[in-house]
Amino acid sequence: MKAAYIHIPFCEHICHYCDFNKFFIKTQPVDEYLAALEKEMQHTIEQKGEQELKTIFIGGGTPTSLTVSQLDKLMNSIHSVLKPTKNLIEFAVEANPDELSLEKLHVLKAAGVNRLSFGVQTFEDDLLKKIGRVHQKKDVLTSFERARAVGFDNISLDLMFGLPHQEKHHVMNSLETAFSLGAEHYSVYSLIVEPKTVFYNLMQKGKLHLPPQEREAEMYELVMDEMERHGLKQYEISNYAKPGFESQHNLTYWSNEDYFGFGAGAHGYVDGIRNVNAGPVKHYLELIDQTGFPYKETHQVTKAEQIEEEMFLGLRKIEGVKSADFQAKYGAAPEALFSTVLEDLEEKGLIVKDDKGIRLTRKGKLLGNEVFQAFLGEL
Structure with a gap:
């Protein structure tokens, strides 16, 4: 769905x-x-x-x-x-x-x-x-x-x-x-x-x-x-x-799941492809008239990008990233893919790890952007 x-x-x-x-x-x-x-x-x-x-x-x-x-x-x-x-x-x-x-x-x-x-x-x-x-x-x-x-x-x-x-x-x-x-x-x-x-x-x-x-x-x-x-x-x-x-x-x-994006400037993410629609209304109308689709940008999301997004989007949730769900989706545990990043964030007191997964500490919530940026480009 x-x-x-x-x-x-x-x-x-x-x-x-x-x-x-x-x-x-x-x-x-x-x-x-x-x-x-x-x-x-x-x-x-x-x-x-x-x-x-x-x-x-x-x-x-x-x-x-x-x-x-x-x-x-x-x-x-x-x-x-x-x-x-x-x-x-x-x-x-x-x-x-x-x-x-x-x-x-x-x-x-x-x-x-x-x-x-x-x-x-x-x-x-x-x-x-x-x-x-x-x-x-x-x-x-x-x-x-x-x-x-x-x-x-x-x-x-x-x-x-x-x-x-x-x-x-x-x-x-x-x-x-x-x-x-x-x-x-x-x-x-x-x-x-x-x-x-x-x-x-x-x-x-x-x-x-x-x-x-x-x-x-x-x-x-x-x-x-x-x-x-x-x-x-x-x-x-x-x-x-x-x-x-x-x-x-x-x-x-x-949760990094699929969604359609309709309208001027909307973003969609379906079947591993990210679409960005034209923003100006005139440009949007012209593209719909000419092709039926208003895409100004289409990007096939790589597996590495998906995994990084799974981490920084998932950590926005208070329950964090559940290790079992992550492993089922990507075939490896977060700890195996991001060991250095996770150790560093844990040392700084920004995340906590347990048998369920990884989540932000109170300090991590205050410095959320620092946590999320740590995963960008890691893979």
Whole structure:
């Protein structure tokens, strides 16, 4: 069983930190894009055969920037082409709190969407302005209540720390509000300043005032401790859930399993081949029109690359890499392939090994990137 990611690259506003493939919706040919997206899905299914999907995730950009009729068209395309069955475990959609009208919620619910992911980032209105968000705390509370009333019982809230001018008490305030809503899942990420963003340009000019690294680490520890205190299990370095509400779609990525990537700028990984779609909407439309497929890059993943990815993706999960599963998949234990790297990481106190496998320590969670990079190019 495979997963499918569907990218909607449109936004009503562009956030200062976002480096995802996105465009200001008012200048874009949205209806043509949705038609091309349906064609891409059709051609892929014709090529690969009908698929029994286990998860579908619609991300962006902002899927909820679509109008009610456009959202309905997208849902109809998914049902007519991908034909999700009762075996679909999770059908998730990213949502902006200020765009989630009752009509849109009804369209999503009627189409079988069973998980919503709210882009909250912080409940501090001043901080929201500083990071280029246009919603306010009250919008989140209203949309959350509205989604519950429509019958959504699996809602995730995305939060961030390490934001400009953010202090630990801001993080704590946001966590307290988030917990008061009783969501099933929380994703809490540290800010990473990426090239081609407003924040990157400000940083280059010395005008971006971020918390020092030590304070950012304290914020992360605060998040981990508070999540545990509220009965939410950390199952990945940035993700926490009530039992049974872990993101099944994201677990596909971290378990190095196959997934289709549909839409402008989407990435797919199927049968050992990684495809990267053209990002600019015009280029995407042209390729679909000319060839039926929007690939700008296709790469046959080598066994060595697969094994390295298995390690650094698997270690993102709190349960880590299970030695027996790894050996069954690749014919050798991780210790046999990465003995020097693992010894070094263990000496630094970043990982722990036992008879079940290898996983990050608390210190390893704080220095995750150092751990993951250690496996790159090793084989």
